[in-house]
Amino acid sequence: MNRIETQLRALQRAVFPGGDQRFFEPEITADTAPQGQPQGATLPNATALTDVLARLDAIEQQLARLTAASEISGNAITLLQGRVDALEAARTAAIAVPSPAPGTTTGTPAPATAGGPAELVSNPAITTPAPGPTPERLAAVRAILKPQTADAGDDEYVYGFRLWDADFYPEAQQQLSLFLERYPDHARESFARNLLGRAYLDNGEPEAAGRQFLANYLDNKQGARAPDSLLYLVEATLALNSAQSTSRACIALAEFATTYPTEMAGRLKGQYDALRARVTCP
Template structure:
């Protein structure tokens, strides 16, 4: 009797649990269904934004779980609520994958177009004559031996480099047509690094032996980009432009400034040797010896390496105590 009562009690408890599960599951399923419908609606809105008009070349304009899942039961065949939910989730995941891929493709294409437009605009800005820096009149300097060359004249109205500018009212003729053409034939690079482009342009003028033009260009570079990574090269080359033009006194000033500004600079040691060269040309043996001794003490690696030939040659030209 007791066992029968226990079995009956157990049966009632099981029946109650099943009934309770059915009551609870119905609101939960409705809640999941409502959330899925809201997500599907949001995906349809996003789809219309990415692909206006629901272009069939990409995917269906509406989410249809039954067509995107091979395991989804066909109409007319009953399926459980869980199977239907899984099918709809699979459809949502497929749509998200496609939308993500389409978004990445669009972003890559937009980035490529942006880079191309920026490069085109930069190219036009560099090649436009009005953006080319005009060479300025060099400051008057005292030169022991005048530099041979054509007599300078007032600069033309063009912004292209035009050589040395004459002193107003001097009545001298302008530079030759060949010199003007030679200077204008030297192109200014456009690498995107404006400081390096300015320095390279000055280097090209110096290399072509257009020393006054190189002096102006390098002075412009030093003024505009005093912290550029090539500044030690620029200050040293400016001194060489004056030294090669026959003005060792002004050259010595630039060599000393480059050495004093940054003794660890890439061309500080070179400037110290060229300072000695300038002093030798000025017959100032004492300062030349000081510069050579400083170079040997400060840059022993250069004295026995890259600059050894120049160092030994300069020491052979002076008698130092």
């Protein structure tokens, strides 16, 4: 601003040489610069400076509003994209399943008998494929947001936990298995293996759940969720309802009481007492 004012004074002298001092600032003025300001410097016009500051404040407020609107629009676009992807997946799956030709049947005709016309019987060689996820389920899974932090491994685990917490057990199994494959030494490893076992158990797969719980306990008995896995192993064993379920459950309960006496009397006391009441151990 000082440079602009200097250039304006030079322009005034060129256009109006010998101008009246009532309208034009003289070339040499009294030394009235405040302390700390270079000699000969003039103070900027207070009104002009106030106007500049006000305009800068207005620009900053407008940028803040535009930034907020941009974030809202980006989130809405992400949700819409998820819905479109779900609809496209459902449409592709529908196109991939061929419809039967007119006048045909899915059964195999049996040989005609003297007692009546031929009867249609099912062909055991034809198997019905497992139904895929519905568009509604795909949309619901996509609605569960995956965190984005500086710890990518923790984000993967938290996303698996959110899927399990929303009762999407097969999706949680896949996500937690992916986490364990990519981050085998992560601090959440014990948590993830225990939660993977629970995802199998909650999905009605006690045998697969038992394998996960047992591995989590044996591989690292000092893991954060190793004592939890040992108790959930008892639940998975009882859910199998086999001839050896009771004896194996008693072995696991005794192992828990020996290895984790502090947990038995503290954090996991309620779960231990409930399991102990379900079985009769020698």
